[in-house]
Amino acid sequence: MRDLSAVWSGLVIVFGWPTIIYLLLGVGAGMLIGLSVGLSGLTGLALLLPFAFGRKPADAFALLLGMYSVTTLTDVIPAVLMGIPGTTGAQALVLDGYAMARKGMAGRALGATFTADVLASVFGSVVFMLAIPLAAAVIGFFGSPEFFMLAMLGVSMVGGLSGRSLPKGLIVAALGLLLATVGTSPETATARFTFGSAYLLNGIPLVPAVLGLFGLVEVLKLARSGERIATDRLAVSVGVSQGIRDALHSWWLILRASALGSILGMIPGLGGPVTEWMGFGHAVQSEKNSEGIGSGDVRGLLGAESAIVAHKPTALVPTVAFGLPANASMALLLGAFLIVGLKTGPSMLTTNLNLSYSLVWMVVLANIVAALLALALAKQLARIATIRPGILVPVMLVLLVVGSVTATGTMGDVVVMLAFGCLGLVLDRYDWPRPPIVLGLILGKIAEPYLAISVNRYGWHWIYRPVVVVLFVIILAGLVATAKRFRRRPGEAYAMGGGGTSEDTREEGLHIPTGGKTG
Amino acid sequence: MRRRRSPAYVFGILALSALLTACGTSSASSASAAPSFKGKTVAIIDNFSAGGTNDLLQRLIAKYLPQYLPGHPTVIVKDMPGAGGDIGTNYVYRSKPDGLTLGGLSDPTWPYLLKNSGVHYKLDGFNWIGAVADSNVIYVAKSTGVTNVSGLMHSNAKWVFGGLSPSSSFDLGMRAILGTLGVKYKYVTGYPGPSQEIQAFRSGEDNIELEGASGYEALIAPMVQENLATPVVQEGIWNAQGKDAADPAVAQLNLPTVWDAVTSALGHTPSGSYANLLKWVLQSNNLTRAEVLPPGTPAPIVSAYRTAFSKVMTSSAFMAAAKKELGGAPSYNSGDKVLPIIKSLSTALSSHPKTASLLATLSKNK
Numbered sequence: 001m002r003d004l005s006a007v008w009s010g011l012v013i014v015f016g017w018p019t020i021i022y023l024l025l026g027v028g029a030g031m032l033i034g035l036s037v038g039l040s041g042l043t044g045l046a047l048l049l050p051f052a053f054g055r056k057p058a059d060a061f062a063l064l065l066g067m068y069s070v071t072t073l074t075d076v077i078p079a080v081l082m083g084i085p086g087t088t089g090a091q092a093l094v095l096d097g098y099a100m101a102r103k104g105m106a107g108r109a110l111g112a113t114f115t116a117d118v119l120a121s122v123f124g125s126v127v128f129m130l131a132i133p134l135a136a137a138v139i140g141f142f143g144s145p146e147f148f149m150l151a152m153l154g155v156s157m158v159g160g161l162s163g164r165s166l167p168k169g170l171i172v173a174a175l176g177l178l179l180a181t182v183g184t185s186p187e188t189a190t191a192r193f194t195f196g197s198a199y200l201l202n203g204i205p206l207v208p209a210v211l212g213l214f215g216l217v218e219v220l221k222l223a224r225s226g227e228r229i230a231t232d233r234l235a236v237s238v239g240v241s242q243g244i245r246d247a248l249h250s251w252w253l254i255l256r257a258s259a260l261g262s263i264l265g266m267i268p269g270l271g272g273p274v275t276e277w278m279g280f281g282h283a284v285q286s287e288k289n290s291e292g293i294g295s296g297d298v299r300g301l302l303g304a305e306s307a308i309v310a311h312k313p314t315a316l317v318p319t320v321a322f323g324l325p326a327n328a329s330m331a332l333l334l335g336a337f338l339i340v341g342l343k344t345g346p347s348m349l350t351t352n353l354n355l356s357y358s359l360v361w362m363v364v365l366a367n368i369v370a371a372l373l374a375l376a377l378a379k380q381l382a383r384i385a386t387i388r389p390g391i392l393v394p395v396m397l398v399l400l401v402v403g404s405v406t407a408t409g410t411m412g413d414v415v416v417m418l419a420f421g422c423l424g425l426v427l428d429r430y431d432w433p434r435p436p437i438v439l440g441l442i443l444g445k446i447a448e449p450y451l452a453i454s455v456n457r458y459g460w461h462w463i464y465r466p467v468v469v470v471l472f473v474i475i476l477a478g479l480v481a482t483a484k485r486f487r488r489r490p491g492e493a494y495a496m497g498g499g500g501t502s503e504d505t506r507e508e509g510l511h512i513p514t515g516g517k518t519g
Numbered sequence: 520m521r522r523r524r525s526p527a528y529v530f531g532i533l534a535l536s537a538l539l540t541a542c543g544t545s546s547a548s549s550a551s552a553a554p555s556f557k558g559k560t561v562a563i564i565d566n567f568s569a570g571g572t573n574d575l576l577q578r579l580i581a582k583y584l585p586q587y588l589p590g591h592p593t594v595i596v597k598d599m600p601g602a603g604g605d606i607g608t609n610y611v612y613r614s615k616p617d618g619l620t621l622g623g624l625s626d627p628t629w630p631y632l633l634k635n636s637g638v639h640y641k642l643d644g645f646n647w648i649g650a651v652a653d654s655n656v657i658y659v660a661k662s663t664g665v666t667n668v669s670g671l672m673h674s675n676a677k678w679v680f681g682g683l684s685p686s687s688s689f690d691l692g693m694r695a696i697l698g699t700l701g702v703k704y705k706y707v708t709g710y711p712g713p714s715q716e717i718q719a720f721r722s723g724e725d726n727i728e729l730e731g732a733s734g735y736e737a738l739i740a741p742m743v744q745e746n747l748a749t750p751v752v753q754e755g756i757w758n759a760q761g762k763d764a765a766d767p768a769v770a771q772l773n774l775p776t777v778w779d780a781v782t783s784a785l786g787h788t789p790s791g792s793y794a795n796l797l798k799w800v801l802q803s804n805n806l807t808r809a810e811v812l813p814p815g816t817p818a819p820i821v822s823a824y825r826t827a828f829s830k831v832m833t834s835s836a837f838m839a840a841a842k843k844e845l846g847g848a849p850s851y852n853s854g855d856k857v858l859p860i861i862k863s864l865s866t867a868l869s870s871h872p873k874t875a876s877l878l879a880t881l882s883k884n885k
Contacts, residue, residue: 143722186709188884189686191636198637201602268718323741325714335575339844449709457707
């Protein structure tokens with residue numbers, strides 16, 4: 001009863017004056033940051049943090065969360081319209097989104113994604129409210145062995161990202177895992193494969209690698225073809241309402257992916273990109289007739305976007321309740337708590353419970369406002385896909401370079417982007433999938449230290465831990481399902497890498513939900 | 520009509536973009552070296568990610584610094600993370616010495632002492648404006664029942680310490696303390712960051728940890744409130760009088776400093792290689808947040824910065840903001856006071872070969 005009253009009081013705080021204005025300002029800033037290639041919610045928080053100085057807690061958090069909540073909403077726009085992920089949390093969106101844009105369905109892709117944003121943010125926020133009392137128990141179950149198994153769960157989804165050939169997917173994923181070992185060994189502090197370069201001591205940065213692997217390849221292909229991304233000016237903009245209907249039809253997929261994202265959001269250290277790929281992988285593994293996912297199927301978009309959006313509110317749980325930041329952005333938000341004179345931890349669940357719930361309302365309202373704005377602009381935005389390559393290509397190349405240097409601010413970032421662009425071109429030319437490299441690169445950095453710590457700390461007894469066993473069973477079930485899928489459709493072709501690679505793949509693979517549950 | 524673009528066209532635009540970006544990122548360093556900064560933008564380089572303790576401190580300094588610098592320039596903070604801070608530190612070391620780029624660097628001392636492969640700077644080659652001291656608080660699991668260093672030394676608990684990297688000052692500091700006390704412990708390292716380490720502590724994976732004093736309120740206090748953790752001792756900061764002084768950032772805790780607590784627990788002054796290493800760690804705590812200018816910076820510019828920083832650090836507005844926003848007032852020493860410490864640490868390895876050998880062994884996790 002007390003909690004329900006706090007939920008209501010939280011809403012009243014958000015609509016207070018001038019808190020609501022700060023929220024709207026934050027939403028505006030977040031939408032612009034999401035659109036800017038290479039910038040992310042983390043960058044936005046760093047930029048806006050000085051504005052928290054001297055503000056009331058509710059005003060400061062309205063500004064910061066208003067911005068942070070919506071970057072994953074607008075980062076879909078460059079991903080869909082240009083094949084360039086706006087942030088590292090929009091990698092998987094390139095696959096289906098850009099392919100849909102090339103089929104003249106940019107508006108439909110945007111409509112579906114923005115609708116999923118609203119539904120997933122509401123779901124994630126409800127989970128936040130329910131999870132607060134249970135969070136301590138959930139978090140207490142996750143030690144290094146469980147983190148290692150979560151990384152393995154991600155790796156096991158490689159089958160869903162392998163396109164037509166599982167062996168090719170596995171080989172490319174192995175390459176990603178190998179590339180993840182570049183840098184300083186976490187256990188012995190020894191430099192590996194750095195060739196004397198200080199730049200590589202921290203490993204290969206994800207932002208320029210992803211921009212090269214997906215963005216640069218698509219830009220070069222666009223420049224070479226000389227064709228517009230989409231040719232039918234009318235068709236690109238008329239599908240917004242159809243996209244909304246697609247999302248509503250696929251509510252069951254959105255719910256499942258949101259649940260997955262909500263759980264992963266609460267676990268410190270996994271982050272947005274892992275969550276997004278897992279959401280995408282879940283769509284591939286669990287949906288019927290999923291062979292088109294990855295080459296222009298709206299369900300791929302919905303799975304990935306729902307997971308990453310739902311993870312944002314629940315990432316607040318360990319930060320607010322325990323002072324335990326779930327990711328780098330939450331570490332910054334923790335700084336904001338200090339700046340406004342608040343202490344995280346039990347007091348946020350007792351004396352400041354109203355404010356804690358107001359944070360969730362801020363996330364929900366920010367997403368609703370941003371989605372309405374984005375939907376209103378979707379038709380106009382979708383026309384970007386019809387701009388002449390002579391104009392679009394130079395703009396996209398500048399965006400790629402500027403986006404790359406957001407990683408470390410050095411020219412090494414541009415070199416990494418170019419190197420991964422070349423690798424992406426080779427893979428694309430010979431029809432090898434690109435996403436498993438990213439999966440390997442992200443998960444390798446999680447799996448390696450946690451496996452070493454698990455063995456060092458527990459010997460091999462860690463494999464008997466209950467959560468480890470449960471995760472092992474889930475992984476096994478996923479692998480069996482994947483093997484069955486490949487056996488059922490040997491050699492069936494569909495692209496997996498960032499937009500159609502040939503005329504035939506551009507003609508197939510679009511899934512149009514027919515109603516009800518799609519799972 | 521289909522028009523194909525030649526590869527030269529595409530790579531020409533790429534090269535132009537890269538060039539424009541390079542110009543954009545280095546425009547601050549193309550200004551003159553005049554001691555007046557009117558109309559200029561000064562960049563403070565943070566060598567770690569946005570949102571960390573160092574980033575927050577440098578942003579606070581950037582807010583108050585302009586009013587005390589000649590010409591009242593705009594001051595911004597640029598985060599340049601990577602390679603354990605080496606990328607940002609190297610960048611500052613080779614920046615144009617025109618006073619428009621300075622380092623607000625977190626802990627450049629230990630990578631230098633350990634001769635890390637990514638280090639391309641000399642600690643005493645910088646022009647030191649000054650340094651903000653920071654230390655760590657050591658805490659244990661409440662379930663061990665230990666409340667002080669003597670209890671830690673005599674407890675039967677199976678101690679497990681989780682670290683970040685064998686060569687980090689964080690790991691070396693704790694291992695120096697436990698080694699000096701002769702406490703047996705299991706060492707697991709490689710946690711990706713402090714929050715993962717705290718997660719490990721919460722899940723019971725380890726039971727003795729340390730965290731920066733400036734991060735105490737945000738990260739440790741919640742666990743103390745939940746009866747999960749007990750703070751037992753603070754590292755403290757080795758002062759010019761040869762004493763381990765309490766860190767003002769955690770004055771409210773009334774924790775003993777580690778050198779005094781270890782002396783009391785052992786019954787005599789600590790000695791030997793581990794004790795030497797511990798003393799170096801405590802000395803280096805003076806230099807945790809290094810405010811430095813590149814080598815070759817003209818003396819008038821160095822002097823202008825030293826004056827401005829001293830005024831910032833003693834201004835009541837800055838102190839009040841730091842207490843509220845960072846959890847405590849920073850303990851600051853100007854460049855002339857920290858230079859003897861830098862020289863002492865720079866020559867420490869050659870004058871104590873046994874401790875140097877121990878350091879090499881520990882830093883490689885052998």
